[in-house]
Amino acid sequence: MVEQSSEVHISGPDETAVTMSDTGPARKETERKLAAALAELVEAEHVPADSHFFTDLGANSLVMAQFCARLRKIPDLPSPSIRDIYRHPTIRELAEALAPAPPDGDAPADTAPVPARVPEPVPATRVNPLHHRLCGAFQLLVFLVYSLVYGYITAGGYEWISEATGPGGVYLRSLVFGSIAFFALCAFPVLAKWILVGRWKPGEFPLWGLAYARFWFVKVLLHANPMVLLVGTPLYVLYLRALGARIGKGVTILSRSVPVCTDLLTIGAGTVIRKESFFQCYRAYAGRIQTGRVTIGRDAFVGEKTVLEIDTSLGDGAQLGHSSALHRGQAVPDGARWHGSPAEPTEVDHVRVPPAGCGTLRRAWFGTATLLQLLFVYLPIVLGGVYMVFTGLPAIGKRLDPQTAVLSRPELIPDALAVSLVLFFGFVGAGLVALYTVPRLLRLLVRPDRVYPLYGLHYTLHRVAARITNIKFFTWLFGDSSYIVYYLRRIGYDLSRVEQTGSNFGTEVQHETPFLVSVGTGTMVADGLSVVNAEYSATSFRLSRVAIGPRNFLGNNIAYPAGGRTGENCLLATKVLVPLDGEVRRDVGLLGSPCFEIPRSVERDARFDHLRAGEELRRRLGAKNRYNLLSMGWMLFARWLHVFLLTLFALVSVDLYGAAGHVVIALYLAVTLALTTAYYVLVERCMTGFRPLRPQLCSIYDPTFWLHERLWKVPVQYLNIFNGTPFKSLVWRLLGVRMGKRVFDDGCYMTERTLAAVGDECTLNAGSKIQCHSQEDGTFKSAGITLGARCTLGVAAHVHYGVTMGEGAVLAADSFLMKGEEVPPDARWGGNPAVDMPEAGGGSPPPDLAVKKTDAAAAATR
DSSP: OOOOOOTOOOSSTTOOOOOOOOOOOOHHHHHHHHHHHHHHHTOOSOOTTTTTTTTTTTTOOHHHHHHHHHTTTTTOOOOOOHHHHHHHSSSHHHHHHSSOOOTTTTTTTTTTOHHHHHHOOOOOOOOHHHHHHHHHHHHHHHHHHHHHHHHHHHHHHHHHHHHHOHHHHHHHHHHHHHHHHHHHHHHHHHHHHHHHHHHHHHHHHTSSHHHHHHHHHHHHHHHTGGGGGGGHHHHHHHHHHHHHHHTTOOOOOOOOOOSSSGEOOOOOOOOOOOSSOOSSSEEEETEEEEEEEEEEOOOOEEEEEEEEOOSEEEEETTEEOOOOOOOOEEEOOOOOOOOOOOOOEEOOOOSSSSOOOOOHHHHHHHHHHHHHHHIIIIHHHHHHHHHHHHHHHHHHHHHHGGGGOOOOGGHHHHHHHHHHHHHHHHHHHHHHHHHHHHHHHHHSOOOOOOOOEEEHHHHHHHHHHHHHHHHHHHHHSSSSSSHHHHHHHHHOOOSSSOOOOSOOOOOOEEEEEEEEEEEEOOOOEEEEEEEEOEEEEEEEEEEEEEOOOTTTTTEEEEETTTTTTTTOEEOOOOTTOOOOOOOSSSOOEEEEETEEEEOOOOOOGGGGGGGGSSHHHHHHHHHHHHHHHHHHHHHHHHHHHHHHHHHHHHHHHHHHHHHTTTTHHHHHHHHHHHHHHHHHHHHHHHTTTTTOOOOEEEESHHHHHHHHHHTTTTTGGGGGGGGGGGGHHHHHHHTTOOOOOOOOSSSEEEEGGGGGOTTTTTTEETTOEOOOOOEEEEEEEEEOEEEEETTEETTTOOOOTEEEETTEEEEEOOOOOOOEEETTTOEEEEETTTTOOOOOOOOOOOOHHHHHHHHHHHTTTT
């Protein structure tokens, strides 16, 4: 069952040196010790050497991860990876595969083998506490000054617009003020970058120092830049060029991950970069920021959910598949196709849509039209519309009127109630109406399986429909409940005959178009599914149907592309690379990137299956539905109450505007952030009764699991503002994380906060995730995660529940550290699933790589 498909490539950097020598006393002793170690974990008196780990012994992936961790602590036993376990699923096969190779026939028998050279671990840079505090003070000062300037400009602009007469005057002044503000917000990061940094160069510097303060300032300005809203248009490419990036003609960038060290980025003409890709040209590693080049040649392809670390390159015509990563020093040759994490060669062609006519003139026209539409339509409507709404609402207009500015305080609360109710529930109602009508009308103009050129009417309509149907508020509201299936059906999903479980989909589901998504009966999706049903080339795109088979289970953070080769009854593990070639997989599980086959399920994972049928299911599902409905109501109330508090504070600010002037408006942004943070911290802690969560192994029909679902609905988007500052750790502590001192967090997300422990001076990169739970079919499991002092999580690295990382350990970018693993101190692990990988350290790239990339950079942009 494990290797029934010859198309699934399961070799990699952790592939064992398999030796088929005769069984001897040493081999028997190894088998005995392996069996004894496994017997303790499966609670058996004896483990036969030929018993299958999963089908005969009933072990699961957590048990086998603990088995591997236990073997690593025994010096005289081999150290298998989880891949080895699935490749050789009996004690006898495993002992044979891990046996040392016999000496060469020409060498003396008593000659000891020379061990391979393992790079010395790069020690973590210790943080100076004074630098840490000074940097935090500087960052706070920058935010306050930014809020002050923002408030003054906003108040001045409002006063100027208010002096206009008639709708025409309001439109013209809104147009002028909005255009000036837009260009100023776009130009300021460019000027700041060239003045403070000049040209980025490969190198490194410690966190929290002066160099880091400049780096952080430029990064924050870029991330707060309105130009990010124009990702997917030629204007965004022009903006990156203004920041120093060398980008050729006809490049299409769909990822909203903004590269920071832009001078180190080279992208050749005709290249396509899909969404949710990281190519930042920097990484945080062991207490330092390291910068390096990312070079992408001409006519290259970078798939969805990919990571390109520093000092990596793709040659001309090269491809990097979805859910893949290039680790530091990797280089894809010209014309080669790679996939996996870390990437390795493949024959899969990821560019499957024919080209279309899309020249320079078309791109220039589209960019110009987009800019004019923004300046002459969107900005005036937003600014002028807000002004007219504010003056039209009595609760606000009477306070803005100098004749009636001084009002009694008792009127504040009724006015804030009225305004917040209209704004919040008006948005919900109008959003649902637009969601159910506009995309269906646009669908008539963009047909499936038809090739359209980029940057035209059809491309614009597709982007509008995708943005509307991917509004996160509604999946957040309906997800993790029975009601998500009705919502998805209404927006266009084909869900066949639904077998209701109450947890068919999570709160994070996205797609290119909802009208070309088919999900089979009995399929469950945990969270983070991205349906890749739009295919792109450098000049064209095509919408294609994605069909996910019946009785599947999809784990977290999966990109499922059109043409995925999975059928009925498959388990797709977290961060799996969905295969695009070979036979259609059925009745198996798929794990890793590139994927390999594992058992679909084992006996100990089916202990709650009796609750998923018959009268017991109906009774428990009814109770879960009532609880989830109450959760949705509470979360709507919590969100509305937050809007009410912000509205109340806004009315107070407007009321005081005449006395305190622009200072009140200037402080509004800073106070709003503090209020939002304190409010949602209090909401979450109240829901848990200010008590930590406990590790669980229960059915999804257990009320304990329902509480977890409710906690997942607490908004956390405000945390992104604190990325890269000492205040992020403070907020994590308030949420219950056992957070060490001077932790650097550049954008990590933690699910069950009170089950996570992060040691002193750890380094957490952007897109990393600490997930203290797992849901597999109808079973929910959770356990603590412990990161020792000075650990590093790479960009988009994923840590599963029950994991312990020793002090100074490193998990490479885009790696998946499976449940129950124990990483030794100072170890370097990487890959999906993660294994010991010394080259995942922070050493310098191969000396010839920089030369090759420098030579390629000059030619790539032509």
